Amino acid sequence: MTVTPARGPAGGNHIAGFDGMRAISVALVIATHSGVLRWLEGAGVLNDVTLTAFQGYTGVQVFFVLSGFIITYLMIREQRATGRVRLKAFFIRRALRILPLYYLALAVTIMASLWISPIVSQESVLFAATFTTNFIPRAWYSTSLGHTWSLAVEEHFYLIWPLAVILLARYRWDRLLLWLLGACAGLTVLGALLLSSTYLVEHFRVLGWTPISGIHIAMGCAAAIFSTGPQYATARSRLLSPSRAAWVPVILFVLSLFLQQASELAGTLLRTVAIAHFVSWVFMHQSSRVVRMLSHPVLVYLGTISYGLYIWQGFFLSTGPYRASGQAWPPSPQVGVLLVLLVAPLSYHLFEKPILSLKARLVSGSRTGERTAGHNASGTTTTSARDAIDALPR
Numbered sequence: 001m002t003v004t005p006a007r008g009p010a011g012g013n014h015i016a017g018f019d020g021m022r023a024i025s026v027a028l029v030i031a032t033h034s035g036v037l038r039w040l041e042g043a044g045v046l047n048d049v050t051l052t053a054f055q056g057y058t059g060v061q062v063f064f065v066l067s068g069f070i071i072t073y074l075m076i077r078e079q080r081a082t083g084r085v086r087l088k089a090f091f092i093r094r095a096l097r098i099l100p101l102y103y104l105a106l107a108v109t110i111m112a113s114l115w116i117s118p119i120v121s122q123e124s125v126l127f128a129a130t131f132t133t134n135f136i137p138r139a140w141y142s143t144s145l146g147h148t149w150s151l152a153v154e155e156h157f158y159l160i161w162p163l164a165v166i167l168l169a170r171y172r173w174d175r176l177l178l179w180l181l182g183a184c185a186g187l188t189v190l191g192a193l194l195l196s197s198t199y200l201v202e203h204f205r206v207l208g209w210t211p212i213s214g215i216h217i218a219m220g221c222a223a224a225i226f227s228t229g230p231q232y233a234t235a236r237s238r239l240l241s242p243s244r245a246a247w248v249p250v251i252l253f254v255l256s257l258f259l260q261q262a263s264e265l266a267g268t269l270l271r272t273v274a275i276a277h278f279v280s281w282v283f284m285h286q287s288s289r290v291v292r293m294l295s296h297p298v299l300v301y302l303g304t305i306s307y308g309l310y311i312w313q314g315f316f317l318s319t320g321p322y323r324a325s326g327q328a329w330p331p332s333p334q335v336g337v338l339l340v341l342l343v344a345p346l347s348y349h350l351f352e353k354p355i356l357s358l359k360a361r362l363v364s365g366s367r368t369g370e371r372t373a374g375h376n377a378s379g380t381t382t383t384s385a386r387d388a389i390d391a392l393p394r
Helices: 018-033 036-042 048-054 056-082 087-115 122-129 146-168 173-195 198-203 210-228 230-239 244-262 264-284 289-294 297-304 306-317 333-356 367-373 385-390
Strands: none
Touching (some): 018 056, 018 264, 087 333, 146 173, 146 306, 173 210, 173 264, 210 264, 230 244
């Protein structure tokens, strides 16, 4: 049985189910930073094992895998349709999606630090402005900019991956898959060595360094190659079958929670494998009940504005619910959540969408790739692929 992606929801602009995953993931981030998860732990609803399943870092892992999957999917479709991937168009699209809102929020954070309360250090601003927060020493870390670490990882990956596809592998996707898996294995060993250093762990947030966190994005890239390569059709029919394979990511995810108690790195990476498997399964089974549930209008909308939700929760909540006595900013977690839910939609409709509309004018000739990427093997519409990646939060 050859598994091919089915038709997505009528009128949808994204691969069905992906928005729902983004919505749930950003909800986990907000729940973590607002203190909801800790409250549930204190109430006995969650314990050390189950807390890991719902923490914000798990949500960021989903973002990473989705980002790698969709970016690679787009490049595969564009290369098959036109014979190449246009780097200039790729980087323009990424810049228009990420940079304007990112630097707007950074400017607002700096003004709040100057006029309301000193919530960020000069060092943390410098690291955030240069997309290197994931390498910042703990002594310079500012909670109001802490969330920018994940965007740093993605920006680094955006610079490396397209060049690897074009310059190193010459669009040999099967070769790239082997290289990706080999690189992930090598980086896992490197990550274990780095995390074994007491000095590094005490002075840096090593788990967020690009060579380690980049593995999550790389697994999403590998999943896209596996999900679209005709040479993997037989393997897909076994590993991504509609019924039995649906339980595989669930089992792997649960196992990762227990494994993390022994090794944080091993548990985290096994959870990424589970997420990548689930993303591939959703991509291949667009008409499934699971995908229909993930395509609920509320989830679709929250997924669409999830980048703004992620950016603004960092400003209104910071990376934790802790507030010192007399601290002027951020506001209380309850007020912060309300402000995030108010500002993020306004940000999307009044600021982000008008900027995204510039893509068509700045990226000439991109329509061919977009139309091709929007159809599956049978010719039916599955996604507006360019918009799918543009909706990704970081």
